Amino acid sequence: MWNAINLKKNGELISMDMIFIDEKGNLMHGIIRKNQVNRFKDKLNESSVFIIKNFKVVESIGGYRPVQNSLKIIFLASTAIKNLSEDIVEIPLNGFEFINPDVIDSRVNNNIVLSDVVGCLYGIGDIESIGSKWKNRDIHILNDYLAKAKITLWEEFGEKFCPYLYSNDAGPYTVIVTSTTVKEFRGEISFSTTYASKIYVNLDIDYIRSLAPKFSTMSNEVQIIKSSNVNSLPREEEMFLNRMDIKELLEAEWSSELQYKIHLKVTDRTRDTSFILFNVVAEKLLDTSAHKLFNKLTTTNNDVHVQVQSLCGKEFVFKLRLNHYNLKEGLENFTISKLWIPDDNLEVKYKLRKEEKFMSCKDEIYQSSSSTTKHGKPEKPEDKAEKDKWINVVRETRKELSRQIPLSSLRNIATLKFICTLFGSAGYALLLSATERIFRNIMKKRTLKEVMNVVIWQSFFATCALLIGLFTSG
Secondary structure (H helix, E strand, O other): OEEEEEHHHOOEEEEEEEEEEOOOOOEEEEEEEHHHHHHHOOOOOOOOEEEEEOOEEEEOOOOOEOOOOOEEEEOOOOOEEEEEOOOOOOOOOOOOOEOOHHHHHHHEOOOOEOEEEEEEEEEEEEEEEEOOOEEEEEEEEEEOOOOEEEEEEEOHHHHHOOHHHOOHHHOOOEEEEEEEEEEEEOOEEEEEOOOOOOEEEOOOOHHHHHHHHHHOOOOOOOEEEOOOOHHHOOHHHHOOOOOOOHHHHHHOOOOOOOOOEEEEEEEOOOOEEEEEEEHHHHHHHHOOOHHHHHHHOEOOEOOOOHHHHOOOOOOOEEEEEOOHHHHOOOOOEEEEEEEEOOOHHHHHHHHHHHHHHHHHHHHHHHHHHHHHHHOOOOOOHHHHHHHHHHHHHHHHHHHHHHHHOOHHHHHHHHHHHHHHHHHHHHHHHHHHHHHHHHHHHHHOOOOHHHHHHHHHHHHHHHHHHHHHHHHHOO
16 A cells, blocks of 8 residues: 655645455555545555455556556445455465566556566665655666666665665575566666555565575675765765866867757747757757857857857747657656748648638538528537537637738738739630631631641640740759
């Protein structure tokens, strides 16, 4: 059992969660909403046997599921709990879904289902401070399929996992950590605890006993791994670490693998937010590499280069790549995967197509309404309300489009259409007049042969002109 809390709201309780196991070893996630927690928290104890009635079973959706079961239990106000003695029915005290090599790739950076990990402990790290609020401790295990893995124990999990509890003469220690997330960094797989995690050491179950021969060849010694965090160094060491004078600092050969990471404040007519421009897109936009731009900076001026500042005030169309932090945690640092400079003509065409789409929708609504009237069938109130809603949507969209499309652009389009129509009509009238003049002044007779000659030669020259125009235009 554990409490699910909302870190964004100062640790506000969301629900009390638990995992149930039945006599067949099936696992299911159970949830008690925060408004029901006080009613049930004293009636439920870990490792106890219950009969539960009048609960709701729903599909398990969303992330951070502690078990793979596609269903979960929701406690209701009418839910009843009855305690049973443990000898009435044989139910295992523990149930695990250990991760294996076949599914580990699908779990990497994917927190839909949490993972249980088991392995032989061979290293324990120091407590490290992450920022001003968080602490963790890394432990290192050789898991049940004999691959090395690091598990990060956050907060009280790390504080309680003290190195002095695991003496070398009592090993090996088989550690189980449940409900972990799986991450990959530079090809190395690591696991991290969550609020749902539990830690067991040398648990007396059949599976752990079956691993004993596999781990018996390992050394009983548990290594103490010193922290790489500079904050853990004593003051007299930290103040002399990598010390250099200013001349050495300026003349040092730093890595040339400089890359762009530009944070942009972007706004439109509705809101503003933050976008991040990374190396590939930034190089195309600025037409220079980060290394070249860095070399242009002087030692006396560390301000943002004028080439980057020139982006301010410009308009772009952005294509964004959304990640887990945007979709699940609501972070507003959106990554730009591509961008374009707006084209007024394309913008107008897009908005006109959008208007035509809504107008066709409007026509369908009116046709449906008129067909109902013709057949004399009474229209249902809900159908009429739905049609009225769509008509209002069309009207609002037309108003919005009329505000968005510049009046000058619409006038230019109308003028161009008028000129094209005028020239088309004048050209065809000129062709008819020219044909009549040919018959009167040049041919001087109107036999079938002469008429066919005029038609054929007109078509021939028109075809030649079209082909020349086609090929010259590319």
